[in-house]
Amino acid sequence: MTRYIIRRILWAGVLLIGVTVVTFVIFFLTPTDPAKLVAGKAARPIDIARARHYLGMDKPVPYQYAKFLGRLTGVRWDRHHNTVWNIKFKWPSLGQSFATRQDVNAIVGHAAPVTASLVFGGAIVWMLIALPLGILSALRPRSMLDRITMIFVLIGISAHPVWIGLIFSFIFGYKLGLTPITGYCNAINPVTSCGGPVQWAYHMILPWFTFALLFAALYARMIRANVTEALNEDYVRTARAKGAPEWQVMRSHVLRNALLPVVTMLGMDISVGLGGAVFTESVYSLPGLGHTLVQSLDGPDLPIMIGIVVFATTCIILINLMVDLLYAVIDPRIRLA
């Protein structure tokens, strides 16, 4: 197990470096001049040159990438008069925004909890919807409930989250006034007059359902299929023949086996959800990672783009690692090589 974890962490490092290289290259292939963001729209060439030097953009690209890696690992290095190396160790940093000069650590730090609350809260909501729907549909195949579930699945898979979000906010927020139309409140340390757990949950109801709908549809269908298959297994027939109550058959035999793939899928889909969250964040004005990344594309603002990419990649790697370890715990047949 330890060897497995170490190997996964080393591969994660390689993957991270690969992702940052690709992002850096894409940015520098894009013809843009961040110095203009600093110097202003009618700046003179001398002002642009000064801004470029301030941003470090007058150095070669490999040099800039090496500086970035140094900041990321906490190693700050410089060379004085091309002779003396000056190396310091500081807290890892994702750099500074070109447009606003804010620390990217702070930008990501403020945005990540918003995305996390959307994704994890949405995951809970989609499981709360998918589990009962999937199980009941499997237990009552071709019933009215089963048919309604399949229609729900079709809508959930077909409708785009942006469309769903706009419809929800128009109906429930604007027309019925049941929820806020848009906006976000911090659960703790509120920055506006709106804050606290109740306000936070109130503002997240529609985003959670919007985000969850697609996944709920997919998972309802998957759970239905898995439960149906498990119900036809020999060990279930044996358990019933031995006189086990139905609830025990479901809990100990059917669900335990049927939900194994769901655990794997959940981890992967939470990772996928990090990317898909941008649609929901845009509709409901949630100041999360996706929304921040989209705004940074306009500049474009490389430090923010790369900071979010690094952070998201790290999260995805960690989540997938946790899922793999959890799978080994749940299923004793699995041995991690």
Next chain:
Amino acid sequence: MSRKVWLGVAMLATGVTLLVAAGFAAGATSGVKTAHSKTGLAMNLDMSNSDFDYLDPALAYLNVSWQMRYLTDCKLLNYPDKPAPQGTVLQPEAADFPVISKGGTVYTFTIKSNAGGCKFNTGEAVTAQSFADAINRDLNPAMQSPAVQFLSDVVGANDVAAGKGTTASGVVANGNKLTITLTKPAADFLGRITMPFFAAIPHGMPINSKGETSFASAGPYYLKNWTQGRSAEFDINPNYKGTRPRNVSRFNITIGTDQNQAFLQVKSGQIDDDLAGPPPAEKAGLLSAGLLKKQFFVSPLASTTYVALNTSRPLFGNVKARQAVNFAVDRHAMLAQFGVLAGVRDDQFMAPAVPGYKNANIYPTKAPNLTKAKSLYTGGGNATIYIRNRGYQVAQGQILQYNLQQIGIQSTVQPFTAGVFYTKAGTKGEPFDAAIGGWGWDYPDPYDFLNVFFDGNNIHDTNNNNLSYFNDPSINKQLEKAASLTGDTRYAAYGNLDITIAKNYAPMANLYHPTFADFLAPRMDPSCYVFMPIYGVQDLATECFK
């Protein structure tokens, strides 16, 4: 059966809990108190699709940032809280009009005894040093302030910007006198020194390249707090005793909202205004609902949208081809993509709000004149068109492509994000023939239109705003001559140049001058609405409630 009932009860309980929570929360947030007085309430605003770039006076440059700076600043001179044309006329604020001497190179401001009522919210007085500090702080290379370009003709400014010294020798504060010495006369200097970069700052305001997010202000309001990307709050400055209006007690701003959602919030009265205005697609509905000048306001901007024709390339190096484009382009269709009441079609570059503007009706603005266009140019050719990739801009690119095709010019359209567009189009030698761009003034002077667009002496390798790369020696001379004039003579010279360049050289096909739209909540009093023409934004200081 019992398991199914249990599951059903569990789901019902979850749903009821959520609804109850929603009910409590709705009670906590809804129910904005009906105002019986016009003043003293807080105004709740959204800021869609954007955030302030900075609120630090040395760094703030976006329109929305300057909108809030206008609320909080105390300047030597300022623009009154009135619509155009009164709103474009400078008047004394902390200082009287300066004494201009030594051939127009020395400006001496005398700070009034009470600084025009300005005082920092911390209690610190506004003095001549407050303004000198602002200028020197802007010049400090550690600030990397975009204000440096507007101070290039102040004696000693370039030295400070280069890191040689901390104070410009041409900026001297002595008692209640502030003296600024220029290297040469500049008729637009008063317009420049009134930019928000040069507002009074408190003594010892730190040099911070990231921009201060909390600092004292001497204007009617001050910034109470700002969480970037999330929210901002501006409160009344209790020490301000000047004459500017302060009907609203506080501005609560939620940042980064979605414009469509914010529109619904304004409609339902959940918020009072979205600083980004209503979505373009909603304007027609607001107009047909009879809300113009009641809740829906449209005001002209001192900005312009144009097709730059690259004169450095063979196709549009031909003046006849450029004039043909001006006759062929469908300005009506172009503007229609931007929405109802979105702008005023115009074939000239200066906006009507710019001093000196004269309407000459050179090219057709209602519909193209293809007969005239074809009579001017029949050479055909292939063009590369650069556009920005926002929705309506893509449609405009396609319209231009069609218009060019009708006069025999085949073209391809290449869309880019705004940052990439301006970098590419602003790079000398970039292989494009036409580019659809936009421009808005930084300060109210025709120099900030015509010299920026057409002075060939300002063409660099990169970061050009003269996207047509127009460089005619006689026009360059005339532009420089006009820049040296003052008063009505200056404006008349620029007005004539605007017509001459459009008619005889046609380096651009101007399309329209955009308007700014605003949609207020039902509780806002429409009689208090003022559009601030200089910064092209709503004047929040004048807002009041029904």
